[in-house]
Amino acid sequence: MFNAITQSQIYVLDQDEALDFYVGKLGLEVAADVELGFMRWLTVSVPGHPERQILLEKPGAPAMSEETAEQVRELVTKGAMGGWLIFTTDDCRKTYETLLGRGVEFTEEPTERPYGTDCGLRDPFGNRIRFTQPLA
Amino acid sequence: MSRAVEDSNRRMLRARDAMDHAYAQPLDVPALARIAHVSEAHFTRTFRATFGETPHRYLQRRRVERAMFLLRETDRSVTDICFEVGFGSPGTFSRTFRDIVGRSPRTYRKETPATGVPTCFAMAWMRPSSAPSAD
Numbered sequence: 001m002f003n004a005i006t007q008s009q010i011y012v013l014d015q016d017e018a019l020d021f022y023v024g025k026l027g028l029e030v031a032a033d034v035e036l037g038f039m040r041w042l043t044v045s046v047p048g049h050p051e052r053q054i055l056l057e058k059p060g061a062p063a064m065s066e067e068t069a070e071q072v073r074e075l076v077t078k079g080a081m082g083g084w085l086i087f088t089t090d091d092c093r094k095t096y097e098t099l100l101g102r103g104v105e106f107t108e109e110p111t112e113r114p115y116g117t118d119c120g121l122r123d124p125f126g127n128r129i130r131f132t133q134p135l136a
Numbered sequence: 137m138s139r140a141v142e143d144s145n146r147r148m149l150r151a152r153d154a155m156d157h158a159y160a161q162p163l164d165v166p167a168l169a170r171i172a173h174v175s176e177a178h179f180t181r182t183f184r185a186t187f188g189e190t191p192h193r194y195l196q197r198r199r200v201e202r203a204m205f206l207l208r209e210t211d212r213s214v215t216d217i218c219f220e221v222g223f224g225s226p227g228t229f230s231r232t233f234r235d236i237v238g239r240s241p242r243t244y245r246k247e248t249p250a251t252g253v254p255t256c257f258a259m260a261w262m263r264p265s266s267a268p269s270a271d
Contacts, residue, residue, distance in 0.1 A: 013142065070138045077145035078186060079152070107153045113255055120256065126149055130256060 007043065009055040010083035011076050013125045015042050018056045021124050025102045028054075038062060046087065054085065077126045084128035092117040092133035147172040148186040151179070152194060156259065159198045160222040165191065199223060200236045201263040205255075207245040214241045236264045 012018035019042070022028045028044040031053045035041075039060075043053035059072040075081040089095045092110045096119050100106070107128075108120035118132040151172040155163055168191055169179035183191045199221040206217045218229035218241075233241050251258065 073138065073142055074145060077142040077149065079149045107157055111255075115254065118256075122149070122153065126146060 005052060007053050007055055009057050010085065010127050011059050011072055011081055012056045012123070013058065013073055013076060015040055015056055015058055017124055018042070022056065025099065025104055079122065079126045079128065081127065087131040089131045089133050092119055092131065095131060144182060145186055147174055148183050151183065151191065152187065155191070155195045155198050159195060159202060160220065163195060196232055197236060197263050200233055201259060203229070203233060203241065204237065204244060204262065204264070205258055207241055208248050208250050217241070
């Protein structure tokens with residue numbers, strides 16, 4: 001049966017802006033960036049872990065009608081699209097400080113939880129991102 | 137037009153995130169409108185159009201959700217919890233809690249076991265529903 005999750009997807013509103021954020025600020029790396037003509041296949045992954053990629057997909061035609069794409073964009077910006085990611089980190093507070101220094105806006109500073117220390121932010125479009133330093 | 141809606145949505149989401157984050161502080165419409173970078177007159181109306189309830193009601197539900205969490209997961213007194221989540225008086229807290237949850241804080245505590253789900257999930261999914269006729 002299945003043995004790994006290799007690709008996940010979230011919607012972004014602008015793929016260049018998504019690259020600035022996910023690679024430039026969060027420090028992920030581009031796993032694939034292929035212009036297919038009908039769409040740009042753009043995936044990112046945690047450095048050193050190309051086996052798990054996130055597709056940064058721009059909603060639009062021909063995959064969906066312009067009207068639907070507009071609805072999806074509106075849901076993303078309301079934070080209601082359901083796109084979210086959780087990363088792990090070795091040092092939540094240090095990562096927080098680093099990202100803060102890069103101008104990332106947080107929805108929640110590092111907080112102690114029963115399962116570790118975690119942190120919340122949004123990408124520039126409205127998707128929810130968290131990172132956790134699991135309990136040792 | 138749609139880009140304007142997206143921009144407006146993100147501004148409102150920013151204000152809603154602020155309520156999720158700083159619920160215990162006195163967040164009034166002027167403060168929230170500043171966070172959203174819109175005029176006060178525009179703010180409440182637009183927030184309601186975007187999320188289906190007024191910012192005041194959203195903040196109340198956020199505070200009640202945090203109170204529900206503390207009632208479930210801790211032994212702290214109801215009065216402590218009331219102030220901890222941002223209510224100004226135990227009377228307002230009890231009334232709002234009962235109005236939204238349908239039970240008093242004490243009854244809720246007695247009847248509800250701790251859940252142990254991650255806090256970010258509890259905050260999103262265990263928030264009480266908005267009463268249809270509220271506000």
